[in-house]
Amino acid sequence: MTALLGSGAHVHAPEFSDAELAELNRKFESAPASAVIEWAVEQYHPFMCLAASMTDAVLIDLAIKVEPSIEVVFIDTRYHFPETLETVETVRRHYGLNLRVLTVAPQPVDLWQADPVNCCSQAKIAQMERALVGKLAWMSGLRRAEAPTRTKAPIVARDLRGLVKVNPLATWSDLDVSGYIADHHVPVNPLVEQGYPSIGCRPCTHPVAPGADPRSGRWVGQDKTECGLHL
Numbered sequence: 385m386t387a388l389l390g391s392g393a394h395v396h397a398p399e400f401s402d403a404e405l406a407e408l409n410r411k412f413e414s415a416p417a418s419a420v421i422e423w424a425v426e427q428y429h430p431f432m433c434l435a436a437s438m439t440d441a442v443l444i445d446l447a448i449k450v451e452p453s454i455e456v457v458f459i460d461t462r463y464h465f466p467e468t469l470e471t472v473e474t475v476r477r478h479y480g481l482n483l484r485v486l487t488v489a490p491q492p493v494d495l496w497q498a499d500p501v502n503c504c505s506q507a508k509i510a511q512m513e514r515a516l517v518g519k520l521a522w523m524s525g526l527r528r529a530e531a532p533t534r535t536k537a538p539i540v541a542r543d544l545r546g547l548v549k550v551n552p553l554a555t556w557s558d559l560d561v562s563g564y565i566a567d568h569h570v571p572v573n574p575l576v577e578q579g580y581p582s583i584g585c586r587p588c589t590h591p592v593a594p595g596a597d598p599r600s601g602r603w604v605g606q607d608k609t610e611c612g613l614h615l
């Protein structure tokens with residue numbers, strides 16, 4: 385696997401076959417998230433970033449304890465809740481993060497109104513492609529317990545680009561997350577307490593009833609359950 389750097393130089397990293405990835409997944413299934421992060425950092429740092437949604441900072445808290453300089457990426461679609469943008473700053477200050485905010489260029493019209501079908505790909509995915517230039521791998525806080533569509537999420541996989549995608553929290557339950565937040569005083573987006581267990585852009589995120597599918601408040605009324613970032 386090779387990443388092209390801004391200087392034009394190439395960096396090489398170990399290739400993992402499908403069988404080796406399957407073996408890693410078996411091994412990590414019962415491993416702590418920190419062990420998964422340690423493996424990923426050892427293999428790919430500094431050619432790896434962590435994509436943060438800023439619902440909470442659990443993955444960030446774990447990752448910076450392994451590697452304080454890890455690059456954390458936040459995609460500012462320009463359609464976020466003010467509370468989410470405040471959480472970005474809170475988390476940045478709290479951890480002294482190596483934070484990279486990628487902001488969508490101003491649009492003449494609101495994409496989510498003018499072209500809701502393609503808004504995610506034009507806003508979120510296009511910025512993620514920028515974030516991944518020169519990278520060999522990326523991490524996300526995706527969990528199987530978050531939605532019926534995520535129940536089979538692997539811990540380590542190859543994404544559609546051929547980069548390695550690491551989900552260190554894949555096996556975590558909601559209780560694991562709330563327990564870690566309490567034990568480690570992790571910053572949380574204030575919207576979580578207001579009935580938003582899964583937080584995306586303001587026009588596409590609604591509160592959900594207690595006990596309901598946490599992601600049922602996303603893209604309400606649309607034939608869409610994922611923005612495409614995790615495909």
Ligand code: SF4
Pocket residue numbers: 461463495496500503504505507508584585586587588611
């Ligand atoms: S979540 Fe909604 S507003 Fe945000 S990028 Fe996707 S379609 Fe656009």
